[in-house]
Amino acid sequence: MTPEEVATDVLIVGAGPAGLTLAALLARYGIDAITVSKFAGTARTPRAHITNQRAMEVYRDLKIEDEVNRIATPSDLMSNNVWATSFAGTEIARLQTWGTSIERQADYDAVSPSRMCNAPQHRLEPVLRASAEGQGADLRFGVELIEITQDEHGVRAVVRDESGVETLIRAQYVVGADGARSTVGEQLGFRFSGESGLGAALNIFLEADLSEYCAHRPGVLYWMTQPGNNYWVGSGTWICVTPFREWVNLSMYDPAEGEPDLSESALIERVRSTIGDDTVDVTIKSVSKWQINHVVAESYQCGRAFLVGDAAHRHPPAGGLGSNTSVQDSFSLAWRLAYVIRGLAGPELLATYDAERQPIGRKVVDRAIESVGNMGPIADALGFAPGQSIAEGWDNLEDLFSATPHGADRRAALEAAIELQHYQFNAHGFEFDLRYESAAVVDDGTDWPRNERDPALYATPSTHPGAPLAHARVQRDSALLSTIDLVGDGVFTLVTGIADGAWREAAATVSSELGVVIRVAQVAVRGEYDDVYGDWTRVRGVGDAGALLVRPDRVVSWRVTEEPEDAVAALRTALGAVLARA
Known part of the structure; x- marks a missing residue:
């Protein structure tokens, strides 16, 4: 048929x-x-x-x-990454993540009106x-x-x-x-x-009320490591789905040593080993296997x-x-x-x-x-190894926290290993900074702004062509908005300064010629969108008569610092280049 x-x-x-x-x-x-x-x-x-x-x-x-x-x-309940032998067992280390620490929260708040969440x-x-x-x-x-x-x-x-x-x-x-x-x-x-198939993993979706062990250290990720098991991420990672009663238990396994037992009794036994409290009720919802690529x-x-x-x-x-x-x-x-x-x-x-x-x-x-490789130094610092007896493992952990020079050296190594995890869990610059180069971006010949801090950890908002428009707080009437709220929505936006008469005329003319909607947003002190805190003035990268052409995906596609001799021709040429229209 x-x-x-x-x-x-x-x-x-x-x-x-x-x-x-x-x-x-x-x-x-x-x-x-x-x-x-x-x-x-x-x-x-x-x-x-x-x-x-x-x-x-x-x-x-x-x-x-x-x-x-x-x-x-919400982000405040995502804060802590915890490493421990079990929920009820010995805590090994703790790290505040996703920009929730006192040191990092302002960094995350400063660059976007949107908050992280789980x-x-x-x-x-x-x-x-x-x-x-x-x-x-x-x-x-x-x-x-x-x-x-x-x-x-x-x-x-x-x-x-x-x-x-x-x-x-x-x-x-x-x-x-x-x-x-x-x-x-x-x-x-x-x-x-x-490469595919670099590792095999097991996800167990389950219910277990662990509020007693999590409420004082709320987080999304709890890393369990026990004597005799240092394979990939140790004895298993607990991912909080609903605080603190719904979880995914993730563990790695070596297929060369056989596939894991997926019977309910075996799964519950696996889960209980890293809870450390047999009185907690566990309900298995589903189980799945996947591989690392x-x-x-x-x-x-x-x-x-x-x-x-x-x-x-x-x-x-x-x-x-x-x-x-x-x-x-x-x-x-x-x-x-x-x-x-x-x-x-x-x-x-x-x-x-x-x-x-x-x-x-x-x-x-x-x-x-x-980031997966960077977890290795934690296992090395803990000294857990395959073939190690349970007694040897616990003796090793006791030595780690002992009041001895050797214990102090080991704790310093553990601290360095935990600090390395910032590049996975507080890598704000890597997550946030986008620097596009293509024919849909008209380069203005200037250098990208440099961050004197670690660019992987700290974001660098800018208006450089190829970057998403920087966030700044602005006010219209009595409403506080973000500059990113003025752009997007499937249309181009021309962001101008206080001296924008020529730009408004240019936007109307070029929009009519090319059939492309060009919205105009004047952002300035006492402008249409009032730069009440001076945030925009500090980051805008253009003068009062300059302008930014922002694409529908909120990326700056063209920037001119001051008003050109012919604003209509300049805007027409820029938009034509971005849209691949000769």
Whole structure:
């Protein structure tokens, strides 16, 4: 039987955080898209959970930031990383993370109006789904991609629903958001570099009320390490899903020594060993196995096909970079697809997605693997080793905390190992700073700002072309806003200073000529958006008559420090270059 045939502008394959974010954005931009997922619905287990400020800013643009915060654990309950022999056992070390320490909180507050949170994937995805469907997105769950091909004219995909009915979907473009085993990536010839199967892991989703052991040291991650076990992350990592009664217990295992026993009794025994209190009731909800990869697509574009999320970059969860990077991929791609499909940009604009996001993906997979390696010095400092007897292990731990010169030396080594974890859990600069270089950014010939502190740990907000617009507090009427609230929403924005008469005229003229909406936002002391604290003046990087052209993804695409001789011509040339319009 000939399959039913439907047509659309964009086919999105996969409905995880990346796919649903893209579906919501394209629907909002008025682009016809079909999203298919082979799964019956959204995620049923927590999976990804750490949600950083850049991802929250995407949700802010989608107008769902408050809803994400509602289903998430707030940052103050994410604070502590704890290393211990068990919840009830000896605490080994503690580190405040995700910018919650006294030393780091102001750094995080200063650069974004959005706060970090812990949004487990099985709670986040329904919020994204509701956002997409609320804007009219066509989401089709229980529909699997079977076959896909492309030519210079478009994409041809055969999908099959749960009842076996096949449909032929013709689209201008396809986006693979279908995870680490991407059918889009495999069938359309994307090339990947790196290694797969570097480690095997077990996730046990469970309920256990551990409030007694966590309320005084609230956190998301509790690392358990015991004598005789230093394999990868030790005896198991506890990930808090709902404080402090719902968890994921993660442990690594060596397949060469056999697969783990997945019976309920064995799982409960495994879990109880790191609780340290047999009176705590444990309920196993589900169990799954997965592997550690270090893989990135060599290009995020192949003809009319694009990759986002885990389809493009695959790495361990260290640093919580996975879903955060994924939704930013979609934020970066969505506006480009919309502008090209609507005829507002040349097709060459699409190539700038790969130019900007692929280097980010490569850095992320490398950073995640490095963070896993940085856990090794903790095990070395503790002195736990395979083959060690239980008695030897506890004697070793007692020596660590002894009032002896040897104990002091060992504690210094442990402290250094814990300090190294800042590069995983307080790597604000790595998480937050984006520096794009592509044809969709008009370089102004200036150097990027330098951070005298460690750039991996400390963010450097700026208005340099290729950077997301810096956050500053501004006021309109009696409402306090952020500068990032003045840009985005799928349109270009010209951010001006107090002397903006020529820029307003230029924006109106160029907008009319090119058919592209250019919003104008005057940010200045006593301006339309009042720089009441002087935040903007300190970071703006332009004079009173200068201007910034900000893309729909909130990235500065062009900067001019003072008013040029012909503002209309300057803006026309800049926007034409960004949109690949000769």
